[in-house]
Amino acid sequence: MKIKSFIQRIEINEEESLSSFIYRLSIENLLDSINPIGNALGIKWWEMPLNLFDEVACRKISSLSGIHKNVLYSKSYHALLNGMSEKEIKMWFHRTKIKYCPKCLADKKIHRYLWGLKPICICLKHKQILINECPGCKNQVYMKALINGRCGYCNLHLERGESFKVNENDFIYLSQNQFQQLIIGNKKTAIRGLSPTKLMSLFDSMFRLFDGFESFINTNVSHLGNKVKYKPGNQLEMSVSIANIYWMLFEDFPNNFLYSLDTFYKSDSPRKKYRKRLFSNFISTHCEFDFIKKEFESYKETQIKNGLVPRNIETFDESSALKLKQMYYTKKDIYQKFNISRGEIAKLCNKNLLNPKKVVVEAHTNYYFDKHETEKILETYLKKENNLITKKEAANFLGVSVEAMVHLIEKDLIIQQEAFIKKQYPYISKESVIYLIQQLSKNVKPINYDDTKRFIVYQECLNKYVTSGLQIAKLLQWAISEEINVYSLNVDIKINQLLFDEKEIKKLLQKEDIENNGYNLGDVSKVLGFTDRTLHKMIQAKLIVPIGVSISKNGRRIYFFDKEHIDEFKEAYISPVAAASKYNVNYSMLNKYSHKKVLKNYMNGICQKTLFKKEELEEILMRKGYILRGNR
DNA sequence: CACATTTACTCTGACCAGGT
DNA sequence: ACCTGGTCAGAGTAAATGTG
Incomplete structure (x- = not known):
């Protein structure tokens, strides 16, 4: 049977899909099935609900129904196909499944144009989420059943389905509104100038990226399902997913987008890098997405800046690795470039002298040291550190034993310093060691090998006189202050090769001994010019008082005299001979x-010598006019 | 010799691209 | 979804060195 025209004419609804109209037409004209019309159009019955009638088919339907072909074509999805890829077609169109709004259905038993599109999941008029199954038996709803208003399986009135209400200021509603406006051709609300096709593929790409993520926004259906889904199971999930992507890309852009990216990177979602790569590739395919690409790139840039990259970035992203290298040092870089041990770096960090950016990526902690700052800090650190040498080094350099170093430090000939970063032991200032050598070399006189016999070498000198109180530090101090002569065969000075004059050392040691321990009897004898016999008498008479007496091994008494006391004595008393020449007077x-007895002889009763007190003598000489007052 | 620090090396977990 | 091979850099460690 070939149909030429239908008797029963019906009007196509403003919002109706062409597919719906055809179904109604067949029912109104009491056809058993859709097949006769399908045959007339050359379209298989299962393709009818797809609503993809081309212009040829529309012309035929027009002649059958008497409605203008352009009106019919506008109800077909065919125009939307223009330039769509297979993938995009899948994004847009349902197959035989039908979804609907119960309230709309109660109003009119038609299938509305928008319902056939995948991204449409809300009835804006009734502010309800569409239903895609029979509210009773949960079976799929088909076009014929929808037009009949009853489920093909359980015969339930489909308009009785309960649906979820949506708030008008909810992102679910807002996003849906924008989408629908765009599809029905309201260019004023076009989103960033994106065509519906481009927009949908962008959403699809975003669904893939954020598949399975908890919703970023609160919706009034949050309690029912709160995840972004690449393949939403129902219209509720779809609406939440769309709302999320809408919020990310078109609400407060790029802040929400960047926030979402951050969440993505921080998540441990599976196949993260794969998703990332896919998304990255997608936004690079069309220049329409440049506004996203720009933010995506800048986010990546920020990630690099913050060191939030895997440590083996060099293997797959050379340019990012280079950028990172230009900004930061790693620990490894530091100990290679500055020759600093890892322990030192750790201590510098502990002391907060170095403040690396610590970035925890998965199980690793990556340390990023700001290049400029690190160089500045390490420069001063190394300068200080380079001035420090160990005791052993210093000892080798000077040519003395390590033990000798203690004495040199004690006498401030070299300076001990604690390392900038506290080490187990203190170090020696290299500067001070060099300074010591310089001081010495100023006074060192070069000699020939033949002359060496006249001198005593450093070590021998110490061995011999160490019991007399000679110390390395003392020796060097004398040499520096030129109290003794110091000789060397070599220009390069090593302390253990220096040569000294034994006599000079002996003399100085003696002098020092007197200064430290006072005079002994022999010293006093020399100083005062009295024999020991005389001195003993004077001691007995308490004219001279020793500060100490000790008994030697052989039972002899050993006296010690205070040097000052003896010097004062010498100053206070004078013999007639000395006085005669001093004051130029007659001895007799x-x-x-x-x-x-005009003048007291203090030796009276002690010995035969005569000793006056200078003071008393001068008093008399003045009175007699031999010397002038004040002219002593 | 005892102990602390440093060095020089290996180990480890992570991650990439690319393949199956 | 899993494997491979290569790479990275921090972590770990045995041996060497430094110090008293």
Whole structure:
């Protein structure tokens, strides 16, 4: 049977899909099935609900129904196909499944144009999420059943289905509104100038990226399902997914987008890198997505800046690795470039002298040291550190034993310093070692090998005189202050090769001994010019008082005299002979004074010598006019 | 010799691309 | 979804070195 025209004419609804119209037409004209019309159009019955009637088919339907072909074509999805890829077609169109709004259905038993499109999941008029199954038996709903208003399986009235209400200011509603406006051709609300096709593929790409993520926004259906899904199981999930992507890309862009990216990178979602790569490739395919690409790239840039990259980035992203290298040092870089041990780096970090950016990527902690700052800090650190050498090094350099170093440090000849970063032991200032050598070499006199016999070498010198109180530090101090001569065969000075004059050392040691321990009897004898016999008498008479007496092994008494006391004594008393020459007076006259007891002889009763007190003598000489007052 | 620090090396977990 | 091969850089460690 070939149909020429239908008797029963019906009007196509403003919002109706062409497929719906055809179904209604066949029912109104009491056809058993859709097949006769399908045959007339050359379209298989299962293709009818797809609503992809081309212009040829529309012309035929027009002649059958009497409605203008352009009106019919506008109800077909065919125009939407223009330039769509196979993939995009899958994104857009349902196959035989039908979804609907129960309230709309109650109003009119038609299938609305928008319902056939995948991204449409809300009835804006009734603010309800569409239903895609029989509310009773949960079976799929087909076009014929929808037009009949009853489920093909359980015969339930489909308009009785309950659906979820959506708030008008909910992102679910807002996003859906934008989408629908765009599809029905309201260019004013076009989103960033993207065509519906491009927009949908962008959403699809975003679904893949954020598949399985918890919703970023609160919706009034949050309690029912709250995840972004690449393949939504129902219209509720679809609406939440769309709302999320809409929020990310078109609400407060790029902040929400960047926030979402951040969440993505911080998540441990499976196949993260794969998703990332896919998305990255996608936004590079069309220049329409440049506004996203730009933000995506800048986000990546920020990630690099913050070191939030895998440590083997060099193997797959050379340019990012280079950027990172230009900004930061790693620990390894530091100990290679600055020759600093890992322990030192750790301590510098602990002391907060170095403040690396610590980035935890998965199980690793990556340390990023700001290049400029690190160089500055390490420069000063190394400068200080380079001035430090170990005791052993210093000892080798100077040519002395390590033990000797203690004495040199004690006498401030070299300076001990704690390392900038506390080490187990203190170090020696290299500067101070060099300075010591310089001081010495100023006074060192070069000699020939033949002359060496006249001198005593450093070690021998110490061995011999160490019991007399000679110390390396003392020796060097004398040499520096030129109190003794110091000689060397070599220009390169090593302390253990220096040569000294034994006599000079002996003399100085003696002098020092007196200064430290005072005079002994022999010293006093020399100083005062009295024999020991005389001195003993004077001691007995308490004219001279020793500060200490010790008994030697052989039972002899050993006296110690205070140097000052002896010096004062020498200063205070004078013999007639010395006085005669000093004051230029007659010796016998002075003797006469003593004899006549005009002047006291302090040796009287001790020995035969005569000793006056200078003070008393001068007093008399002044009175007699031999010397002038004040002219002593 | 005892102990602390440093060095020089290996080990480890992670991650990439690319393949199956 | 899993494997491979290569790479990275921090972590770990045995041996060497430094110090008293």
